[in-house]
Amino acid sequence: MSKELRIGMIGYGFMGRAHSNAYKRLNDFFPVEHRPVLKAVCGRNTEKAAAFARNWGYERVETDWRAIVSAKDIDVVDIGTPNDTHFDIAIEAARHGKMVLCEKPLAMNVQQAEEMTRAVEMAGVPNMVWFNYRRVPAIALAKQIIDEGRIGKSFHYRATYLQDWTISPDVPQGGAALWRLDVNAAGSGVTGDLLAHSIDTAMWLNGPIKRVTAMTKTFVTERVHAVTGEVAPVGIDDACMFLAEFANGSMGTFESTRYARGRKNFNTFEMNGEAGSVYFDLEEPEYLQFFEYQQQQSGKKVESHLTGWRKIHTTNSEHPYMNRYWVPGTCIGYEHTFLNALADFVMGIESGSPTQPDFRSALQTQKVCDAVIEAAKKGAWVETGAE
Numbered sequence: 001m002s003k004e005l006r007i008g009m010i011g012y013g014f015m016g017r018a019h020s021n022a023y024k025r026l027n028d029f030f031p032v033e034h035r036p037v038l039k040a041v042c043g044r045n046t047e048k049a050a051a052f053a054r055n056w057g058y059e060r061v062e063t064d065w066r067a068i069v070s071a072k073d074i075d076v077v078d079i080g081t082p083n084d085t086h087f088d089i090a091i092e093a094a095r096h097g098k099m100v101l102c103e104k105p106l107a108m109n110v111q112q113a114e115e116m117t118r119a120v121e122m123a124g125v126p127n128m129v130w131f132n133y134r135r136v137p138a139i140a141l142a143k144q145i146i147d148e149g150r151i152g153k154s155f156h157y158r159a160t161y162l163q164d165w166t167i168s169p170d171v172p173q174g175g176a177a178l179w180r181l182d183v184n185a186a187g188s189g190v191t192g193d194l195l196a197h198s199i200d201t202a203m204w205l206n207g208p209i210k211r212v213t214a215m216t217k218t219f220v221t222e223r224v225h226a227v228t229g230e231v232a233p234v235g236i237d238d239a240c241m242f243l244a245e246f247a248n249g250s251m252g253t254f255e256s257t258r259y260a261r262g263r264k265n266f267n268t269f270e271m272n273g274e275a276g277s278v279y280f281d282l283e284e285p286e287y288l289q290f291f292e293y294q295q296q297q298s299g300k301k302v303e304s305h306l307t308g309w310r311k312i313h314t315t316n317s318e319h320p321y322m323n324r325y326w327v328p329g330t331c332i333g334y335e336h337t338f339l340n341a342l343a344d345f346v347m348g349i350e351s352g353s354p355t356q357p358d359f360r361s362a363l364q365t366q367k368v369c370d371a372v373i374e375a376a377k378k379g380a381w382v383e384t385g386a387e
């Protein structure tokens, strides 16, 4: 007998679609007891929200998120709206005893993130932040390889997250489509939007970040605001580079920009340890590259002229998540990272061992993001508070 998991989706943009797809496909691929029911979608533009509801199969449309968080027929509140709305919605949803799923970054700043974490924990409601890249099979395999001790003592972590869609000064800021460029809606630029992903992945793989120093740059300092039509100063960071020291003693470099011509969503990382290295590139998402210093085959040491990087096509049923999909050699896509995240969340509810990253984990990422922005302003090292 399946149990209903009644969804109230707030927001109908890019993430509203990615999450809705996950709800619709969950039971096709994962043997869980819960069955998502798309109860309501909320958006400020009624026509657009109604079109979204028709397309994805939501039963009703709301234009005020308060109607979703207080509705008796909703179990999960999913926050897919701009960053400046996460706080109010999450706090109220927790107060009404709803499970809360929230888009990244969790909040506008650490203070908000702390309160949100307190709210879900005091209410005792399951919660998760959609850091979907953890659910790329190749990245989950990197985690497995690291946990198996195959990288050994960690020395270096190197991440890049590059895009190019804001180079033109004619791109406006603000409004439904371009809120990511408006500091009042986004909180920060590439630091919260892109580096939050890199930081989440990095801390998952390599442990807490203790301190950072950073440089940010805003290349286009004024843009027309899409809502007011007025030219307004740009408050976000267009690019950010930071150095990090991890609690395990390793060094990190992180680089992100929306001004890397030709790079659309270039998300990579490499980790180097005493015993080996891993490398991942989202433009070849099904591959994990792995270098093992002491390669053993049939108990024999491999001759040095045969050593080198292995490019593992992570499509075997032994690879993370892949036993739920197709035959070896066939790939899954971006949308499956959300499906895998949802499956982990639901399995967490059913097993009683909650999945990660929850709000508390995303709070640590928020602390690093805030420390990066502060370090760039001060031109100094800033501690994150992590041990």
Ligand code: SOE
Residues within 6 Å of the ligand: 014, 163, 193, 194, 265
């Ligand atoms: C920004 O362009 C963006 O859509 C981010 O907001 C997402 O989190 C990232 O995964 C893709 O790029």
